[in-house]
Amino acid sequence: MPLPATLRARVSPEAITKVTRIFNGTLGDIFNELFQNARRAGATTVAVTAEHLEDTCIVTVTDDGAGIVDPADLVSLGQSDWSEACRAREDPAGMGFFSLAGLDTVVRSVSAHASFALAIAGDAWTGETDIAVLPWGGPRGTSIAFHAPPQRDGKLERCLESAARHFPLPVTFNGEELKRVDFLAGAHRIVEREGYRLGVYRNRTSSAGDTVNFHGVTLRHVLPQVKEIHHAQWSVHVDVVDARDLVLVLPARKEIYHNAALTRLKTLCREAIYQTILAEPFHRLSHASWLEANLFCDAFPEAIAQLPTWTPSLARDSYRDLPGFMAIAADAALYDDTDAFDSVSFGRALAFSRNGHAGEVHRLEGQAPLTFYGPIKQFIGYSWYDRLKCYVRTGERFCEADGSDTALGRDPCTLRPETITLELSDQFGGGLDLPTDLALLEGVDSWTDVDTVRIALTKSSRLDPGDLTDYIIDAVFSPSDDSDADSYDTQETRFRYEAAARAHAMLEDDDAATLAVIRMVFADRIAWRIPAGRTLRLSWSMSRKELALLPEVDVPTSDTTAPGAIAG
Structure with a gap:
């Protein structure tokens, strides 16, 4: 057959047979669509009533708007008789009434040009049967009643309250006005x-x-x-x-x-x-x-010149809690640590500069004091931020009294130099040397094995084994979160034993390390079982095992002070 020269898009008449599937037909959809039609019609109020019967619920929505001019427009999908002003103001599509498709519906309307009533049976929505147009006399406006499935669980009331909550017109239900809330309530x-x-x-x-x-x-x-x-x-x-x-x-x-x-x-x-x-x-x-x-906005000011003070990041923390922001000091600088080893070592260097005196953890004391803040990468570009020196650790020096480099001993993971210096550099090409007495460096498998952590501690350091143990834990201990791993407390306790052994061996000797771990295990696992006022005497070797629970006054003084004894 010959093809036409031009075409125009159109809606097939068969589309009307599928109208019951265009909308979900939920109560929420129905109330929203009928309320919108009432608003466009210039209504000042909407009244809803519901009559709950045994096998159905009759819901009526009435408004005092301008009414419907032509009943044919009401049941014509995609067609409406809205005024030109309404069409210019928004986009009425002539589809909202079809949210009722498939439900037995009665429409009564009075406008300046027409008054009528329609009784639309459920099967009339698809255009298969005629809809009679009946005369009607009543007040100006439109009333739409429809049959819904029985509603005894409060669903109808909930859907109605939801549709009315932010609707611009007052809505009543069975004579009681429903609550309306400004959609922007609580706005700053x-x-x-x-x-x-x-x-x-x-x-x-x-x-x-x-x-x-x-x-x-x-x-x-x-x-x-x-x-x-x-x-x-x-x-x-x-x-x-x-x-x-x-x-x-x-x-x-x-x-x-x-x-x-x-x-x-x-x-x-x-x-x-x-x-x-x-x-x-x-x-x-x-x-x-x-x-x-x-x-x-014109002349939008830069962000306020405030930063969080620098705090050390610990290996066991999955994230670092930032302290409160504060105004940056005149001697402000940034320190960008790379990991917990770097962070703990830098923090110890700041403490070392205070020579044992109390002070702020982010302050470097001395002839050229500095106040260190944590870097905020998102502030790069602000003039005040870009002026700050941002230091990173670029190396470390371990020296003897004569200035020569300290040679590695039998244990490459343990170094006891005379002096330790952390070397820092900034983005402007400058440098900063920080004297300290402790440097912790990552070694092979040091995240799981304390013995492979590289520890440099000056010979004159005043750190005791307990302090060194805490520094090792802060820099190294990172608990496993695998499903088959032990609990956090168990992992931390085991790691603390290993760190204490390393610290005591480094500062004292191997026997002290062994005794330190035994003492910790004893205190954690056994000591609490000793009754008050009693003393446990223990003598244990591969060939002799002796335990005695004695009155506290019966223990000879020499037993608790003998070489190798486990003192409390």
Whole structure:
């Protein structure tokens, strides 16, 4: 057959036979659609009644709007008789009434041009039977009654309350007005722009709720958020007032159609957030966000010159808790540690500079004191931040009294030099030498084996075995979280025994290391079983094993002070 020269898109008449599948037909959909029609018709109030019968529930929705001019438009899918002003203001699609498709429905309407009643049986929605147009006399407006399945579990009331909660018109149910809530309740600031009310929220915890209120129909849409660095997080919700180009995806109207209006709305959201931040006493925006803020607000100031003080990161911590931010001092510098070995060693060097005196853990004392802060990479680009020297550890020196390098002994993991110096460098090419008495360095398998940790300790160090044990644990102990691993406490206890043995052997001798571990195990596992006022006497060897539980006064003094005894 010959093909036509031109075509026009059209809707097949067979589409009407599938109308009952266009909408889900839930009570929520029905109330939302009927309420929107009432609002567009200029209604000032909506009244809902429900009559619960044995096998059905008769729900009636009545409004005092302008009424329906032509009943044919009401049952014509995709066609409506909305005024030109309404069409210009928003996007009525002529589909909302079909949310009732498949339900026995009675419509009564009085307008300036017509008054009528329609009784639409369930099978009439597909266009297979005629719908009689009957005369009707009543007040101006529209009343729609429909039969729903029995509703005895409160579902109808919940759906109705939800549809009315953010609807702009008052709604009554069986004569009682339903509660309405401003969609932007609790907003830190509300900005009105281009037909929207934009509510800007500070640290709103829930991100799973609806973010857009389209005249009472609430939708979940991802809108811009701005997070400051370890400070406030800003989000925005939108209450649509009169935005003609923002439309919903048909027929369900569950999401916003992606067009230029939606792109513009997101721009307005970002502008509202940055204007709100600008009004705050200070901000901690990342430099990238600050550059974006300057696109929306003139003369947007830089982030406040505050940083968290430097604190050591420990191997056992999965993340580092930042201390509170504080104004940077005149002698401020940054230290960017690479791992727990570096962090613990640097922290010990700062303590060493105080020569045993109490002080702030982030302060370097001496002739050229410095206050160290933790680096915030997102601040790179701010003028005040870029001026700060950011030090990293680039090496270490182990020297003898004559200045020569300390030679490795029989144990390559243990070094006892006269002096230790940590070598630091900054991004400007400068350097800083920090004297210390302890340096911990990673060795082969040192994350699991204490004996392979490389420890350098000066001969004159005043650290005792307990202090050194704690430093080793801080730098090395990283518990396993495998499902078949022992508990944290068990892993930590076992590691502490190993670290104590290493510390005592290094500062005393191998016998002291053995006794230290026995003492710890005894205190953890056995000591608590000794009754009050009693003393346990223990003599144990490969050939002789003796235990005695004696009165405390019966133990000879020599027994507790003999060489190799386990003293408490």
